[in-house]
Amino acid sequence: MAATDKTEGRPRRRTGNPARIHGTIAHDLGIAIVSGQYAPGETLPNEIDFSERLKVSRSAYREAVRILSAKGLVESRPKTGTRVTQPTRWNLLDPDVLAWYFASEPDPKLIDGLFELRMIIEPAAAALAAERREPHHLTIMREALMNMEKHTLNSEAGQSADRAFHDAVLDASCNMPLRSLASTIGAGVRWTTVYKARKDELPRDPMPDHWRVFDAIAAGGPEAARSAMAELVGAALRDTARALRRGQKQPETPDAG
Amino acid sequence: MAATDKTEGRPRRRTGNPARIHGTIAHDLGIAIVSGQYAPGETLPNEIDFSERLKVSRSAYREAVRILSAKGLVESRPKTGTRVTQPTRWNLLDPDVLAWYFASEPDPKLIDGLFELRMIIEPAAAALAAERREPHHLTIMREALMNMEKHTLNSEAGQSADRAFHDAVLDASCNMPLRSLASTIGAGVRWTTVYKARKDELPRDPMPDHWRVFDAIAAGGPEAARSAMAELVGAALRDTARALRRGQKQPETPDAG
DNA sequence: GTCAATGCATTTGTCCGAGTAAATGCGCCC
DNA sequence: GGGCGCATTTACTCGGACAAATGCATTGAC
Numbered sequence: 252m253a254a255t256d257k258t259e260g261r262p263r264r265r266t267g268n269p270a271r272i273h274g275t276i277a278h279d280l281g282i283a284i285v286s287g288q289y290a291p292g293e294t295l296p297n298e299i300d301f302s303e304r305l306k307v308s309r310s311a312y313r314e315a316v317r318i319l320s321a322k323g324l325v326e327s328r329p330k331t332g333t334r335v336t337q338p339t340r341w342n343l344l345d346p347d348v349l350a351w352y353f354a355s356e357p358d359p360k361l362i363d364g365l366f367e368l369r370m371i372i373e374p375a376a377a378a379l380a381a382e383r384r385e386p387h388h389l390t391i392m393r394e395a396l397m398n399m400e401k402h403t404l405n406s407e408a409g410q411s412a413d414r415a416f417h418d419a420v421l422d423a424s425c426n427m428p429l430r431s432l433a434s435t436i437g438a439g440v441r442w443t444t445v446y447k448a449r450k451d452e453l454p455r456d457p458m459p460d461h462w463r464v465f466d467a468i469a470a471g472g473p474e475a476a477r478s479a480m481a482e483l484v485g486a487a488l489r490d491t492a493r494a495l496r497r498g499q500k501q502p503e504t505p506d507a508g
Numbered sequence: 509m510a511a512t513d514k515t516e517g518r519p520r521r522r523t524g525n526p527a528r529i530h531g532t533i534a535h536d537l538g539i540a541i542v543s544g545q546y547a548p549g550e551t552l553p554n555e556i557d558f559s560e561r562l563k564v565s566r567s568a569y570r571e572a573v574r575i576l577s578a579k580g581l582v583e584s585r586p587k588t589g590t591r592v593t594q595p596t597r598w599n600l601l602d603p604d605v606l607a608w609y610f611a612s613e614p615d616p617k618l619i620d621g622l623f624e625l626r627m628i629i630e631p632a633a634a635a636l637a638a639e640r641r642e643p644h645h646l647t648i649m650r651e652a653l654m655n656m657e658k659h660t661l662n663s664e665a666g667q668s669a670d671r672a673f674h675d676a677v678l679d680a681s682c683n684m685p686l687r688s689l690a691s692t693i694g695a696g697v698r699w700t701t702v703y704k705a706r707k708d709e710l711p712r713d714p715m716p717d718h719w720r721v722f723d724a725i726a727a728g729g730p731e732a733a734r735s736a737m738a739e740l741v742g743a744a745l746r747d748t749a750r751a752l753r754r755g756q757k758q759p760e761t762p763d764a765g
Numbered sequence: 766g767t768c769a770a771t772g773c774a775t776t777t778g779t780c781c782g783a784g785t786a787a788a789t790g791c792g793c794c795c
Numbered sequence: 796g797g798g799c800g801c802a803t804t805t806a807c808t809c810g811g812a813c814a815a816a817t818g819c820a821t822t823g824a825c
Contacts, residue, residue: 259577271778273574297805308780310567313807314574317530320516321578321604329806330788343688344601347578364683367636371686375628426621428692429628431600435685528807554776565809570777586777587817 259318259347272307276315281351284324284335294334295325322348346434353442359495365439366488370481372432373417377464377480378473380423388423392416392465400458404444414440416461420480423468443491450494455486516575516604529564533572538608541581541592551591552582579605603691610699616752622696623745627738629689630677634721634737635730637680645680646726649673653718661701661714671697673718677737680725700748707751712743 259274283289295301302312316333319325323342327333342348352361380388395416402409414437421433460483467475516531527535540546552558559569573590576582580599584590599605609618637645652673659666671694678690717740724732 259574273778277578298807299805310570310781311779313567314571314778317516317571317574318578321534321575323603327806328788329786330790330804332805338684339687341688342599342602343685345599346580361684364685367683368685371628371632379624426624427595427618428600428621428625430596431598530807555778556776567810568808571807584777585817586815587775587819589776 272311273314273318276305276307276312277318278347278351280315281319281322281324281347282354284319285341285348285351286355289335291335291337294332297332324348344432344435346438349435349438353438357442362439362442362491362495365435365442366484366491368432369436369439369484370488372429372436373420373484374477374481376421376424376426376429377468377476379426379429380420381468381471381473381476383425384423384468384471388419389465389469391419392423392468395419396458396461396465399461404457405448410441410444413444413457416465420464420468440487443487447490447494450497455490457483457486460486529568530571530575533562533564533569534575535604535608537572538576538579538581538604539611541576542598542605542608543612546592548592548594551589554589581605601689601692603695606692606695610695614699619696619699619748619752622692622699623741623748625689626693626696626741627745629686629693630674630741631734631738633678633681633683633686634725634733636683636686637677638725638728638730638733640682641680641725641728645676646722648676649680649722649725652676653715653722656718657715662705667698667701670701670714673722677721677725697744700744704747704751707754712747714740714743717743 259277280289289295296304298309298312298316302309305312316325316327320327322345323336323340325333326336343352352358395412398412399409399416402412404410404413417436417440418433421430421436424430460479463479464476464483467479516534546552553561555566555569555573559566562569573582573584577584579602580593580597582590583593600609609615652669655669656666656673659669661667661670674693674697675690678687678693681687717736720736721733721740724736
């Protein structure tokens with residue numbers, strides 16, 4: 252836990268800063284909603300009852316609802332009440348919403364979907380980055396990869412260096428909407444490494460693939476960058492799929508077959 | 509105006525429903541922020557003064573700020589106040605934020621970025637759709653295209669049919685994160701058609717391209733669907749670029765060259 | 766003279782209670 | 796039986812008060 256903080260809807264801040272009530276309520280309620288604890292279409296208890304049950308003032312509760320409403324998770328109207336919207340309306344690309352998905356074990360369909368998105372976005376972004384990268388982008392990438400080598404993906408520092416590298420590639424694409432996908436991609440990267448580590452699955456050294464992407468971007472070769480990044484993400488996908496199979500087998504067949 | 513409503517931060521609802529104060533404040537402030545009226549890093553007036561100036565209660569103003577905070581536009585802390593965050597932190601993919609961008613004439617860089625994103629996303633989504641589409645997806649697509657033919661892109665109905673078609677393709681990809689990009693793509697589609705119409709630029713009949721995409725998806729041909737969609741988006745891009753050039757020329761050289 | 770601890774002022778955060786407006790469902794009237 | 800007005804439920808808005816947190820200046824010690 253203790254993620255990157257920044258926006259609304261996180262339980263507590265990086266600096267030991269105590270959480271604000273509306274933030275924690277939004278966080279808890281958000282997790283409850285995306286995990287299906289409140290079904291789509293269901294209306295939650297009215298403001299007065301619910302805020303009393305949560306032991307917070309109505310104002311704080313209402314601000315929490317505003318946060319969830321801003322992210323598309325609920326919709327509130329007079330008389331009808333506040334009800335959970337259909338999942339297709341949720342802002343899945345919102346960093347907080349995605350984080351709430353990953354707070355509990357997320358749906359495998361979502362993991363697959365995120366990998367598909369990465370396979371679409373990241374090679375294209377790498378190609379654009381090869382054409383447009385500025386010197387400072389390369390500096391950030393190089394530093395991230397060196398940190399990755401030093402700390403390895405088993406440490407928190409190594410994982411955040413991995414995310415920093417992918418973020419830098421999206422940054423270097425010089426495309427605002429693409430860069431906005433950084434947090435989404437980052438969540439996928441993070442989950443992948445953590446999950447594989449939990450399954451003791453770290454079969455392939457990720458560094459050569461990463462350096463190939465970096466070299467292609469630095470050399471200004473769009474197609475080389477595209478294929479190198481496709482290879483990198485594809486390898487991560489295959490490793491994760493294997494870890495997923497192991498994870499599913501374990502609870503069913505403890506030691507025999 | 510009078511967009512699709514649904515989430516928080518819209519000024520008024522589809523059904524003639526009067527706007528809620530916190531929604532209108534968030535809407536107005538959101539537009540002011542994305543249009544640069546409040547510079548990144550700048551802190552807005554404190555809650556009491558600002559809410560008085562806006563002629564609303566502090567509670568309503570605070571709920572508006574919570575909405576903006578949830579979308580990453582502002583960040584508020586005690587003593588420091590509420591300040592506008594750096595644009596890289598904004599949730600550009602949020603439907604409301606994007607709508608606020610388009611409320612005033614948006615930055616051409618953003619338009620280019622959106623087209624690049626569409627050129628990356630939509631062909632890939634079409635390919636996935638060709639593999640996974642269900643009969644009801646095809647029904648929706650066919651109906652959308654028939655409406656498009658009937659009303660043409662000059663009418664509101666025709667434009668929303670266009671959006672409905674692109675939405676249906678993303679739906680048919682059966683990929684949750686991809687589908688979440690529907691509102692973003694839709695905003696791009698909408699802006700494109702409206703802008704071209706304003707410049708009297710409608711040189712190419714869009715229907716054949718659209719039917720080719722549909723046929724490929726219906727036939728289950730991923731690569732055909734991919735290239736057909738790439739052709740469609742590429743044509744829209746070229747037309748829009750031409751309209752942009754005309755739009756820039758007009759104010760400078762009224763009638764001579 | 767430098768640095769650390771501390772008190773203070775400012776701003777957001779939280780709480781409470783009351784009253785308003787809107788949307789739904791019911792009963793009434795036509 | 797269908798359309799219309801009314802009552803009820805719910806979120807929405809308001810105003811005021813207190814608490815908590817934080818940046819800053821002051822003060823003190825070394």
